[in-house]
Amino acid sequence: MKVFGSSGVRGVVNETLTPEYALQVAMAAGTVWRNELGVSRVVLAHDTRTSGGMIADAARSGLASVGLDVDYLGTIPTPGAQTYADRESIPALMVTASHNPPQHNGIKLIGRDGIELAVDQLERVEQRLLGERFERSEWGAIGQARTIDGVRQDYIDQLLEAVDRERIADAELTVAIDPGHGAGSVTSPQFFRELGCHVLTINAQPDGHFPGRKPEPVADNLGDLQRLVETSDADLGIAHDGDADRAIFVDETGSFIEGDAALAALAREELRAGDGVVSAVSTSQRLVDVADDVGAELHLTRIGSSHIITKVQALQKEGTRVPIAGEGNGGIIFPGYRTIRDGAYTAARFCELLADQEASEIAADYDEYYNVRKNVHYEDEGERSAMTDAIETVAHQTDVDVTTIDGHRLEFDDGWVLARPSGTEPLIRIYAEARDPDRAEELAALMHDAVTAAAAAA
Ligand code: MG
Numbered sequence: 001m002k003v004f005g006s007s008g009v010r011g012v013v014n015e016t017l018t019p020e021y022a023l024q025v026a027m028a029a030g031t032v033w034r035n036e037l038g039v040s041r042v043v044l045a046h047d048t049r050t051s052g053g054m055i056a057d058a059a060r061s062g063l064a065s066v067g068l069d070v071d072y073l074g075t076i077p078t079p080g081a082q083t084y085a086d087r088e089s090i091p092a093l094m095v096t097a098s099h100n101p102p103q104h105n106g107i108k109l110i111g112r113d114g115i116e117l118a119v120d121q122l123e124r125v126e127q128r129l130l131g132e133r134f135e136r137s138e139w140g141a142i143g144q145a146r147t148i149d150g151v152r153q154d155y156i157d158q159l160l161e162a163v164d165r166e167r168i169a170d171a172e173l174t175v176a177i178d179p180g181h182g183a184g185s186v187t188s189p190q191f192f193r194e195l196g197c198h199v200l201t202i203n204a205q206p207d208g209h210f211p212g213r214k215p216e217p218v219a220d221n222l223g224d225l226q227r228l229v230e231t232s233d234a235d236l237g238i239a240h241d242g243d244a245d246r247a248i249f250v251d252e253t254g255s256f257i258e259g260d261a262a263l264a265a266l267a268r269e270e271l272r273a274g275d276g277v278v279s280a281v282s283t284s285q286r287l288v289d290v291a292d293d294v295g296a297e298l299h300l301t302r303i304g305s306s307h308i309i310t311k312v313q314a315l316q317k318e319g320t321r322v323p324i325a326g327e328g329n330g331g332i333i334f335p336g337y338r339t340i341r342d343g344a345y346t347a348a349r350f351c352e353l354l355a356d357q358e359a360s361e362i363a364a365d366y367d368e369y370y371n372v373r374k375n376v377h378y379e380d381e382g383e384r385s386a387m388t389d390a391i392e393t394v395a396h397q398t399d400v401d402v403t404t405i406d407g408h409r410l411e412f413d414d415g416w417v418l419a420r421p422s423g424t425e426p427l428i429r430i431y432a433e434a435r436d437p438d439r440a441e442e443l444a445a446l447m448h449d450a451v452t453a454a455a456a457a458a
Pocket of ligand 1 (some may be wrong): 098099241242243244246247
């Protein structure tokens with residue numbers, strides 16, 4: 001696919017992502033939905049970016065011009081729009097750039113089941129877009145828009161139904177919530193209050209300038225949340241990305257909890273022998289160890305939530321139970337709830353664990369893992385292919401299990417190493433992880449040495 005990446009369309013506003021472009025994407029998606037699904041109505045929503053209203057207005061025009069009525073939800077987390085789409089059984093167009101910087105925006109397309117569009121459907125939308133084959137309506141059939149009220153509370157209400165309210169209320173938690181001025185600002189603090197938690201907030205006013213922190217919930221951006229948790233009696237800090245489909249945690253001492261550690265802790269709670277669990281090819285040894293311990297099978301996909309969702313659905317079709325899936329960036333899927341990433345739901349499930357243990361105790365079980373990341377730059381195609389050949393040679397010469405779904409991941413008894421060309425930059429990315437820091441360095445060096453030697457000889 002040329003236009004749609006694994007997370008839809010993204011770009012810098014008024015440069016690569018213009019209202020004109022949003023109009024065309026909406027007309028293309030609308031034409032496909034009307035023809036293939038026979039729908040007459042779609043959902044439209046956006047996150048808190050300054051460009052959200054502008055891009056959504058253009059999309060609204062595009063949808064109306066191909067004859068679709070629009071249920072406009074305004075600002076709501078992506079999982080809130082997905083929940084509404086599923087309830088109404090109509091597709092959705094979500095204007096969001098998720099964790100990207102403030103000057104970016106994007107469009108995510110969601111099916112009538114509330115789940116991100118699968119690759120084959122995105123390809124059909126893309127063909128219409130590139131060929132400009134839009135089927136505009138005659139004047140009497142142009143779509144009309146209406147604003148839907150109460151959807152934030154509806155979303156919160158269905159979340160409340162889906163989690164163990166009693167267990168969370170009994171834990172008498174104080175939670176510090178940092179939605180990072182994103183869409184989670186309009187729902188997460190209220191949700192946790194209704195769960196019976198005492199709620200502290202930071203960066204919880206919707207603001208597309210993101211004055212308090214950048215939208216990506218990584219450790220570098222969460223210093224203020226860490227200090228708030230450390231200096232208050234909060235049991236947990238919860239941070240979202242811009243559209244609140246991800247949740248990242250800070251323990252009661254103010255320490256950042258690695259996303260991979262939270263995923264592993266939640267997986268240990270969910271998984272039973274014989275289950276399947278799906279993650280990306282860069283997944284942590286923590287999840288490998290949890291799956292091994294409980295006797296579940298770990299399936300790895302290419303990086304990106306759409307690949308993970310496709311694999312979850314394929315396993316379910318074969319009759320495999322898949323209670324959890326996701327990545328170490330806070331994007332976790334609980335298919336028993338919904339096959340979507342939902343930051344508020346994920347955070348509530350983590351709060352359930354706090355009924356028995358402090359957050360720091362939960363994280364401590366997954367502390368002793370060491371990650372090494374290295375990038376090797378290449379100048380041209382010749383260097384690139386010499387490097388990928390070298391990676392392949394190492395993979396063949398080493399007598400271990402190799403996953404080749406996205407680069408080469410070599411699985412050793414005490415750790416792993418992955419080497420793959422970056423999708424966006426002229427780099428070979430090398431990731432290694434082990435419980436022993438020297439071993440992690442050694443595994444990274446195995447690939448790094450081979451790749452740099454190949455580049456020198458090329
Ligand atoms: Mg997101």
